[in-house]
Every structure is written in C-alpha cells, then in structure tokens.
Amino acid sequence: MAKNISFTIKYWKQNGPKDAGHFEQREMKDIPDDTSFLEMLDILNEELIEEGKEPFVFDHDCREGICGMCSLYINGTPHGKTETGATTCQLYMRRFNDGDVITVEPWRSAAFPVIKDCMVDRSAFDKIQQAGGYITVRTGAPQDANAILIPKQNADEAMDCATCIGCGACVAACKNGSAMLFVSSKVSQFALLPQGRPEAAKRAKAMVAKMDELGFGNCTNTRACEAVCPKNESIANIARLNREFIKAKLND
C-alpha cells in the first residue's frame, strides 16, 4: 500500500556558471511514496509556479533510465542511493522516510559547468566521444551478421560497456573529477570487438587526449565511480583503457 510522506527538500539554485549559488528549502507535504523523484520535483515546480516563483531547473528526458539525461546529486550520492544501479528517474520516494531532509545538488566538476540550478553542461562527454568513440565504416548494404565470428563472452562484455549512458555520475562521484569510467567504457565497447581493433590504438590516444584537454582529473582508483554507476560499469574497463593506451604509446 502506498503511503504519503512529508519531508524537507533543500535544492540548489544557481543562475549560471559564474554565479555563487545557494540552497533553497521547502516543506513537501503528503507526497505519495510511489511518486518518482522527478515527479516529486514536478510537484515542487507546480507549487512554485502557482506561487509566482521561478521553478527549479533540472535535466530529464526519457524518464526510463536509458537516455542519461537526469543528473541529480541526492543526499551525497549521484542519482540517489538505490543499491541496484538506477538513474534519478528510477528513484522512488519510498526510498525516503517521513521527516527526512533531502539535499539536491548538481554534478560538481570543473568540466561540467552549471547552466542553471541543477542543470549542468555535459557536452564535454560529446567532445570526447567525437574524438574517437566510433568506428570508420563504409556505408552500403548491411553485412551478414555471421560474417565475423565473435565469442559470446566478448560480445556480452562489449554490450555491457556500451550500456554506459554517459550521464556523468562517475565524474560527479569522483573526488578527482575524473572521467576514466566513461572513457574506458566507450573505448572498451569497441576494443573488445574485431570491428574496433583496427582503430583501437588511435581511439585510446585520441579520447584520452581529449579527456585531459577538457580538464577532467587523474584517476586514483578510489572506485567511487563504479559504486554509483547506474549501469554498473566496472573499473576493469579502466584497466583495459590503461592497457590500450600504454600499448599504443609504446608502439609509437
């Protein structure tokens, strides 16, 4: 049975990347606990709009955990604490208790400047992807699926890496603001497949160079990234990226 809960929400307000920003606070009354976290924020915004106040800005899109658009740092954890690997849109109010104080902050990282409130600019990830996160193929008729044989284990692992939705929770959780889990997953999804091998060295070098250029930090293997990743990406990917990168540089 759904029950209603009342709690205090502290949410971050910031007018732009240069603004200092501050918290605002509001009591939320009788919210059904089967409400999703984003629906709860919709309720908050309806209340604010009815009172003639400016609504709270946050990113969201598909609301089914596959687009990677939602990005809230809830009570000290990116996407909130779910233990199962879920994005903010898959977080439900039943995870919270009556009387809780819920603190909502944006991803805080120099490479992700705040656009407004909790909406941050994650186009740095797009730039890294554009630097080498693809394979160069001739267009034309699709090839037969079995023309290149791929061991099931490799195909599965590449698919696991490809499930990274680029939400940026890894960067948000990392005390170093490092993007290694994202970059390593994107490098791995190709490195594990024969189609990705011809450009593997070039890809690892180009994506790491872009990552460094955009101001992400150096990985110190704290594992905070894999602990919060909504798609459960493993730091084994980071070891693979290190391997690919070192091998590529030694072969230069």
Next chain:
Amino acid sequence: MWLCNSSIGRKVIMSVTGVALILFLTFHACMNVVALFSEEGYNTVCELLGANWYAVAATLVLAALVAIHFIYAIILTLQNRKARGSNRYAVTDRPEKVEWASQNMFVLGVIVVVGLLLHLYNFWYNMMFAELIGDPYMGPCYAGDGYGYIVETFSNPILTVLYVVWFVAIWFHLTHGFWSALQTLGWNGKVWFQRWKTIGTWYVTILMALFLVVALKFAFCGGAC
C-alpha cells in the same frame, strides 16, 4: 613525452616508482629481520651498505624514486583539486566499496615522508652520511654499528610510538597502492581484481609486521633478548 603529458602517463610514473619502493621496503624488511637473530650479522650488512659506491648509488636511485613519487603526487593532487571545481558538495556519502585509504593517499603520503625524514635523521645521517663526510664517530655509536643505533632509537618510547604510527600509515598507503599500481599499469580485470587485492593486503601486512616486530622487540627488551 606521454609519461608527463597525459593523465595515464603521470599515473604510470606513480605506479612504477611506487612498485620500486615496495620492492625496496621488502629488501629493507629482510635486512631488519637479521637484527632479531644476530648483532654481528646485522652489523655485517650495515658495513656492506656503508659508504661503498654501490650503496651510495642505490641510495641516490632511492632518493630519486621518492622525490619523483612525491613531486608527481603533488602535481596530480593539485590537478585533481582543480578538476573537482571550486564548489564543494554540501552532503557527501562515501560508498561502502570505497576504502578510506584510497581517498586519503596524499595525506598518508605526507605522514610517510615526515616519518622518513625522522628515520633518515635517526639512522642514515649517523651512518652512511657520517662515513661519507669522514667522521664515523659523529653520532652516539660508530657509523657501522647499525645494531647500536636500533637499540638507541627504540630505547626512546616516544620514537617507538612515532615509528609505529609511521608503519600504520605506510600499511594504509600500501593496501591501496599495491593493487592500484597494477590497475594503472593495465594488469587487472574482473577476475584479477580480487586476487590482486588479496595478494596485496597479505603482502603489505606481512611486510609491515616484519618492521613492527623488530621495532617492538627492541622497544621492550633492547639488545638483551
């Protein structure tokens, strides 16, 4: 040069120097254990490692390793703080998987370096340095009498406590540093992760226990037992 210009390259430098320093600690621990069994044997080792050209050369290499490891730690820490941005989180929650040592490597490293300076002052300064400047009787004992210096140092309870704190800091630093170095060098994966963590924890625990046993033996019964 990719070793200095890329984030992974800088981490490779940290890993290689770190692994080399763990190997040195292993050698040092083995040498210390001799003092548990034989005063004469230990002092023979000390004579061999006095102001001989190979020992001096090895000391310079070690000093370079420590310096590079420490300088890169400062560079990486500063870059990482910049990457984190100027706004700090109001609420943070450390996930269970994240070990305390992994997030405090720099602080632990500073404690290790301070302890190292104390240790160099207690031993190296009176031993190799005294021999190098041609004054082997500079300190309280003869420069080659390493055994005498162990007895001397650990007869002081304050120094003993400081050494134990130092060993604990090194233990924490290495429990993360061991597997982290291998991860950075790319020699890791889903299967090897647990193996390296277990091997690393056992290795550094045995290593630091050897240092601790020698310190405590001399603290509690000096050269007598």
